[in-house]
Amino acid sequence: MNRNEALKIIRAAAKARGRQVRLNTKSGKGSHAKLYVGLARTIIPNKVSPLLLKMILKQLDLED
Numbered sequence: 001m002n003r004n005e006a007l008k009i010i011r012a013a014a015k016a017r018g019r020q021v022r023l024n025t026k027s028g029k030g031s032h033a034k035l036y037v038g039l040a041r042t043i044i045p046n047k048v049s050p051l052l053l054k055m056i057l058k059q060l061d062l063e064d
Contacts, residue, residue, distance in 0.1 A: 003033070006048040006056070010037065013062040037062065 007023065014021045019038040027034050031046040037060045044056060057063045 001048050001050070001053070003044055003046050003048060006044065006053050007035075009053065010035070010057065010060070010062065013057060014038075014060075017062065019062075035060075 007021075011021050014037050020036075022036040023033055023044075024036070025033040028043060032043050035042050035044045035056070040060045042056055042059045045052075048056070054063070
């Protein structure tokens with residue numbers, strides 16, 4: 001899946017927990033961008049596998 005599809009899932013999970021999502025495409029290298037959810041942050045690439053999405057959700061404390 002691409003970054004936009006993954007962001008839809010991440011935004012829905014963050015909204016359910018009352019957290020703000022911010023994406024900074026300028027500070028990442030190449031095809032990567034920094035993703036901020038509340039006070040947590042991680043790096044998200046253009047192509048996101050289902051396993052990577054699960055790991056990102058866990059890093060951001062959005063996993064059920």
